[in-house]
Amino acid sequence: MKTDSIFYRIFQSIPTTFFELINQPPQLPSVYQFSSVEVKQLAFRIDGVFLPNAAELPIYFAEVQFQPDKKFYSRLFTEIFNYLDKTELINNWRGVVIYPNRSVDTGDSERYTELLNSQRVTRVYLDELSSIEASSIGIETVKVIRNS
Template identity: 85%
Template sequence: MAFRIDGVFLPNTPELPIYFAEVQFQPDKKIYSRLFAEIFNYLDKTELTNTWRGVVIFPNRSVDSGDTERYAELLNSQRVTRVYLNELSSIPTSSIGIETVKLIIEPESTATAKAIEIVNSARKEILNAAQQREIIQLIETILIYKLPRLSREEMGKMFGLSELKQTKFYQEVFAEGKEEGKEEGKLEGKLEGKLEGKLEGKLETIPQLWALGLSIEQIAQALGLDEQVVRQAVQPKS
């Protein structure tokens, strides 16, 4: 019966609230009962006395199908904000952060071009090297989940080889290739090997994608696995 919060953002002053973030990309009738159980359990265990806010992120309103009757007062208050990614385009002025989050629901046909646009904006607007690298790594992660067959050329076009070498994905691929002694001199072979993956590696990835809120169907499609295999992998171990 473990509870796991997707994100907890802690303030550096007592006047600011603690933010709890939940990302939900599949319908779940118990989303709100689970969310508030997680939040109040956290508040009970922490010594912080700050007030709190909750943010729930959905791809669209149709996924927001949780039972709300018992939690109407909380959901209708300023305590909780529900965000629908497909509606963020109505915001007149946007930020790199919002554009990066919107990349999650960007159509596959335009996702690569949009990612390049965001990366170029990040290079121009974010002067802090560490923050810039974090944004690029987040974009890289989104694209790998969204477009598992992304080629080395496309990755290089977006990030550049020097920046690509700094990403977690590249470092994992390099380490894996070095340990296995395969194609140590070529990034292309390592990337393709990582993307195609072995069944064991794919099975290890399933819980991570499930934790991000992807459905069984989405995970199966992204990893090229049978839905029954994915379903078994996410079932709690007895």
């Protein structure tokens, strides 16, 4: 999807943008490596993965979802858990889903209530970014994408 590749380029070029979206310290990008990964055998593609250089830091899985999709959460957690199963990394994990607005968040969530209501998953709604006080070029770019 076109939007996914735009976010991939932003996160690759300005990784602080991702961490600003989830209200994490601005120095975190220096200890993470960003990539898009494919889980072999099942050919799932995760939009973006921030891999830390220390075992005590979590892996961040980033998914950009600009279209309503009832099966989104099923696929998201399948991709994450397959990735965790296929790798030897011992890090904890966090999932971040980026939506243009709440109306696109139409995935069947009842089965995943505990995960979605935990600190494991953060949902970012771009139309609500005005609540982020410190604007950067990355955040301003994301706002422009949402408005186009």
